[in-house]
Amino acid sequence: MPTLETRKRDKHFGQWFRQILIGAEILDYRYPIKGSGVWLPYGHKIRRHVIQLLRDLHDTTGHYEVQFPIMVTETNLRKEATHVKDFENEVFWITHGGLKPLKIKYALRPTSETAIYPMLKLWIRSHADLPKKLYQIGSVFRCETKTTRPIIRVREVTTFKEAHTSHATLHETEGQIQEAIQIYRNFFDSCSLPYLISRRPNWDKFPGALYSISFDVIMPDGRTLQIGTIHNLGQNFSKAFDIQYETLKGSHEYIWQTCYGISERGIGALLSIHGDDNGIVLVPSLAPIQIVVIPILHKEDQSQIIEESDRVAEKLVNSGFRVEIDKREDLTPGAKFFYWDLRGVPIRLEIGPKDLQKDQVIIVRRDTLKKEACKTKTLSSQLSKKLEQITIELREKAWKWMKSKIYRVNSLEEASKLMKKRAGVIELIWCGSDKCGHELEMRINASLLGIPADIKEMVKGKCIICNRKAAKIVRMAIAY
Amino acid sequence: MPTLETRKRDKHFGQWFRQILIGAEILDYRYPIKGSGVWLPYGHKIRRHVIQLLRDLHDTTGHYEVQFPIMVTETNLRKEATHVKDFENEVFWITHGGLKPLKIKYALRPTSETAIYPMLKLWIRSHADLPKKLYQIGSVFRCETKTTRPIIRVREVTTFKEAHTSHATLHETEGQIQEAIQIYRNFFDSCSLPYLISRRPNWDKFPGALYSISFDVIMPDGRTLQIGTIHNLGQNFSKAFDIQYETLKGSHEYIWQTCYGISERGIGALLSIHGDDNGIVLVPSLAPIQIVVIPILHKEDQSQIIEESDRVAEKLVNSGFRVEIDKREDLTPGAKFFYWDLRGVPIRLEIGPKDLQKDQVIIVRRDTLKKEACKTKTLSSQLSKKLEQITIELREKAWKWMKSKIYRVNSLEEASKLMKKRAGVIELIWCGSDKCGHELEMRINASLLGIPADIKEMVKGKCIICNRKAAKIVRMAIAY
Numbered sequence: 001m002p003t004l005e006t007r008k009r010d011k012h013f014g015q016w017f018r019q020i021l022i023g024a025e026i027l028d029y030r031y032p033i034k035g036s037g038v039w040l041p042y043g044h045k046i047r048r049h050v051i052q053l054l055r056d057l058h059d060t061t062g063h064y065e066v067q068f069p070i071m072v073t074e075t076n077l078r079k080e081a082t083h084v085k086d087f088e089n090e091v092f093w094i095t096h097g098g099l100k101p102l103k104i105k106y107a108l109r110p111t112s113e114t115a116i117y118p119m120l121k122l123w124i125r126s127h128a129d130l131p132k133k134l135y136q137i138g139s140v141f142r143c144e145t146k147t148t149r150p151i152i153r154v155r156e157v158t159t160f161k162e163a164h165t166s167h168a169t170l171h172e173t174e175g176q177i178q179e180a181i182q183i184y185r186n187f188f189d190s191c192s193l194p195y196l197i198s199r200r201p202n203w204d205k206f207p208g209a210l211y212s213i214s215f216d217v218i219m220p221d222g223r224t225l226q227i228g229t230i231h232n233l234g235q236n237f238s239k240a241f242d243i244q245y246e247t248l249k250g251s252h253e254y255i256w257q258t259c260y261g262i263s264e265r266g267i268g269a270l271l272s273i274h275g276d277d278n279g280i281v282l283v284p285s286l287a288p289i290q291i292v293v294i295p296i297l298h299k300e301d302q303s304q305i306i307e308e309s310d311r312v313a314e315k316l317v318n319s320g321f322r323v324e325i326d327k328r329e330d331l332t333p334g335a336k337f338f339y340w341d342l343r344g345v346p347i348r349l350e351i352g353p354k355d356l357q358k359d360q361v362i363i364v365r366r367d368t369l370k371k372e373a374c375k376t377k378t379l380s381s382q383l384s385k386k387l388e389q390i391t392i393e394l395r396e397k398a399w400k401w402m403k404s405k406i407y408r409v410n411s412l413e414e415a416s417k418l419m420k421k422r423a424g425v426i427e428l429i430w431c432g433s434d435k436c437g438h439e440l441e442m443r444i445n446a447s448l449l450g451i452p453a454d455i456k457e458m459v460k461g462k463c464i465i466c467n468r469k470a471a472k473i474v475r476m477a478i479a480y
Numbered sequence: 481m482p483t484l485e486t487r488k489r490d491k492h493f494g495q496w497f498r499q500i501l502i503g504a505e506i507l508d509y510r511y512p513i514k515g516s517g518v519w520l521p522y523g524h525k526i527r528r529h530v531i532q533l534l535r536d537l538h539d540t541t542g543h544y545e546v547q548f549p550i551m552v553t554e555t556n557l558r559k560e561a562t563h564v565k566d567f568e569n570e571v572f573w574i575t576h577g578g579l580k581p582l583k584i585k586y587a588l589r590p591t592s593e594t595a596i597y598p599m600l601k602l603w604i605r606s607h608a609d610l611p612k613k614l615y616q617i618g619s620v621f622r623c624e625t626k627t628t629r630p631i632i633r634v635r636e637v638t639t640f641k642e643a644h645t646s647h648a649t650l651h652e653t654e655g656q657i658q659e660a661i662q663i664y665r666n667f668f669d670s671c672s673l674p675y676l677i678s679r680r681p682n683w684d685k686f687p688g689a690l691y692s693i694s695f696d697v698i699m700p701d702g703r704t705l706q707i708g709t710i711h712n713l714g715q716n717f718s719k720a721f722d723i724q725y726e727t728l729k730g731s732h733e734y735i736w737q738t739c740y741g742i743s744e745r746g747i748g749a750l751l752s753i754h755g756d757d758n759g760i761v762l763v764p765s766l767a768p769i770q771i772v773v774i775p776i777l778h779k780e781d782q783s784q785i786i787e788e789s790d791r792v793a794e795k796l797v798n799s800g801f802r803v804e805i806d807k808r809e810d811l812t813p814g815a816k817f818f819y820w821d822l823r824g825v826p827i828r829l830e831i832g833p834k835d836l837q838k839d840q841v842i843i844v845r846r847d848t849l850k851k852e853a854c855k856t857k858t859l860s861s862q863l864s865k866k867l868e869q870i871t872i873e874l875r876e877k878a879w880k881w882m883k884s885k886i887y888r889v890n891s892l893e894e895a896s897k898l899m900k901k902r903a904g905v906i907e908l909i910w911c912g913s914d915k916c917g918h919e920l921e922m923r924i925n926a927s928l929l930g931i932p933a934d935i936k937e938m939v940k941g942k943c944i945i946c947n948r949k950a951a952k953i954v955r956m957a958i959a960y
Contacts, residue, residue, distance in 0.1 A: 028602070028603075031549055031598075031599065032553050033551050033586065038546060038549070038599055039546055041544035041614075045545075064524075065525075065528075069513060069516040071516065071572075071636065072513075073512050088578065089578040089579060091578060093574065094572045094573065094574050095574075096572070097572055097623030098568065098625070106513065119511065119518055122508070139618075141550075156549050
């Protein structure tokens with residue numbers, strides 16, 4: 001078991017994050033290819049729950065899961081001009097099959113528009129085929145030239161959920177964008193994660209999109225992490241890939257498209273934001289183990305306590321909880337607490353000789369570390385309530401913390417100062433012009449996240465750069 | 481909906497297979513890269529059930545799921561000499577990241593030994609870390625030079641389950657091989673698939689293995705398909721990757737390893753073997769839809785019949801069946817029967833005016849196409865029984881058919897004749913020498929599948945080639 005001396009989440013976030021990844025057996029990033037990691041058994045179970053949640057949210061809203069190949073031909077990758085321009089510098093190219101050069105190079109998909117859309121051309125014939133809402137979960141690849149960070153900036157994104165929808169009208173895509181926003185809200189709510197929804201500035205939208213909407217979260221070090229993106233593609237790709245449908249009247253029109261994605265960055269965010277100096281703290285619905293039972297053994301009564309612990313654990317399993325009982329004999333109770341706290345198990349039950357006498361169990365919440373006795377009889381229902389409470393309180397705490405990191409500022413000086421110390425997100429008034437936007441980024445030395453899409457607030461004031469009358473709030477931050 | 485004129489499974493198996501893949505919306509292989517296909521929504525749901533079954537079988541036998549990167553460095557791919565020799569002619573090579581050449585080439589993993597074993601070296605220190613049983617499910621890649629066939633011979637195997645186990649002794653690996661055989665038996669039994677288990681000859685074992693055991697099935701065209709492989713790797717890889725553990729006595733020894741894999745070929749086999757001229761026939765546990773309810777509408781009583789159909793469907797959903805109700809108004813009942821038969825839904829329920837009067841439902845089994853009336857009251861329990869029956873009878877039928885395709889032969893002439901007409905599998909007596917084995921393959925123009933590992937039979941006779949006394953049965957076939 002590693003000793004984690006520097007394990008102070010807020011002081012050394014980067015180190016803390018790397019340590020909990022290996023310490024809590026989430027992901028081992030010592031794989032010999034830069035920016036690539038191995039999902040370890042415990043982390044993989046969290047990943048399974050996250051994937052299941054994504055599937056449920058998409059399946060129940062009329063999305064159908066498909067699976068496309070990982071390789072894309074160079075010809076298709078190059079079809080949408082803006083798109084390839086942005087990606088070609090970070091695409092991995094397959095040039096050889098065995099010892100022979102390939103006639104056409106293949107790219108490892110950096111995202112799957114260029115894999116999926118040639119097939120949509122075969123599948124979509126008439127208005128009756130629309131809308132068509134597909135999604136897939138798999139790997140995408142970027143040859144990142146920036147510093148890679150496990151889960152956060154990687155060369156193989158192993159858990160990319162991307163949805164691609166096709167529609168008859170622009171109006172319908174706008175409705176779809178709203179549905180996507182709602183699905184993503186539900187997803188992050190289920191992860192107890194807070195988020196800011198912003199419409200990205202023109203120069204930072206998805207290559208080939210009309211506009212992009214992003215979900216960002218503030219990480220413990222004050223930088224923002226983009227954890228979800230939603231794009232209205234208009235007809236840019238349908239024109240590039242010649243995807244037309246026959247209308248009710250018999251004419252042919254290009255389809256309208258949206259796409260939206262969420263990756264394992266969501267897992268990175270939930271580990272980081274709910275975590276503390278003792279390790280990670282898991283939301284009960286995503287926890288591989290929701291309750292760990294620890295028999296507190298003294299010299300006497302050992303067999304009785306173990307029997308009672310087994311009884312309790314079995315009862316909880318039968319009630320539908322995910323339960324583990326830790327009977328290891330070579331570890332002290334304290335070492336076991338450390339072990340399970342690091343792994344973020346939401347609830348620990350301690351059963352000792354006194355508890356046996358009193359017909360009770362000690363419940364310890366991982367998020368608050370608070371202890372409480374509970375009569376064995378009412379344990380099941382008490383635990384259901386506690387797990388629900390943990391979910392809600394984690395969410396409330398995370399939202400409260402994030403909101404405390406958002407600053408409304410009126411001067412460039414104040415803005416720069418806050419960004420210099422990575423205070424979180426700043427909101428200021430901007431005229432909306434690209435010119436002022438670029439100057440803002442340069443002078444404050446931060447990224448423009450975009451215009452809020454989650455709050456509707458009437459503001460009046462002047463652009464902090466050009467001093468013209470302006471009515472737009474804009475968010476800025478040091479972004480990952 | 482495609483009209484499938486050539487849809488005779490046994491006469492034109494290749495065509496039939498391609499037609500049902502698109503017709504039943506399993507997989508679209510028109511993707512612009514040779515040997516690559518797209519899992520369509522219905523096929524993807526079958527795939528989900530198959531993956532869940534594999535997970536259950538591995539999770540409950542002490543295997544832990546992990547996920548490794550898809551790229552492997554050239555250095556690691558080359559570490560085990562025999563291994564790379566067999567694979568290097570069909571590995572896809574990544575040579576460029578963006579516009580720049582990579583310093584070290586990356587291979588798309590053709591199988592994951594060379595990805596996983598460098599990490600085992602980090603994870604395994606002492607006997608306490610053993611045994612370690614890991615598995616993962618994902619894509620592997622082969623630049624096939626032979627004719628590709630959807631699902632059966634592809635360049636991206638999208639659904640490769642591979643398990644990798646590490647042990648302290650050779651003896652333990654032998655036990656693990658037995659466990660793996662049992663897991664694979666359970667898997668194929670759940671798919672109602674028959675199989676032959678054979679120990680591959682030396683020249684056809686997995687590159688780097690001590691020996692390989694394979695599961696083969698006879699396809700409708702008489703060729704065999706390898707649907708599962710199990711390998712004892714001995715210490716070949718642990719020596720190449722320097723994976724040692726500290727024994728109880730404090731010395732250091734190389735670990736002993738096994739690996740075993742199953743791919744989407746299993747899905748290809750179950751579609752082919754249970755299918756018929758009307759389409760596929762799904763095993764109930766793997767069917768996305770187990771029961772389809774079809775209201776038989778006449779001019780009168782329409783609303784009553786639809787109401788009753790809804791009631792029946794709802795009741796069945798509540799009983800835990802996966803149910804669909806087909807109320808499409810633009811299709812005749814006959815067209816609906818065709819549609820759902822093609823997709824292999826195990827049971828069809830028809831509800832017409834007469835049934836309404838008699839308080840009954842007509843049950844039609846997809847596998848036998850037999851009809852039967854059933855009182856609405858007892859429907860749920862009747863359907864449970866029927867689904868169970870279908871599973872068992874599909875299995876029995878498939879085993880019976882396969883056994884009828886196995887011939888014990890005594891002469892080369894007879895053997896050649898059977899192989900020429902692709903009659904199935906032949907069994908004959910062989911001395912076991914590589915020399916006679918190669919000559920057998922050449923003279924009969926078929927592949928040596930290996931020595932039976934599923935039957936223990938004492939035979940006495942003479943090698944069909946060298947005429948020496950021999951006690952080994954060997955299986956041969958035209959293999960995919």
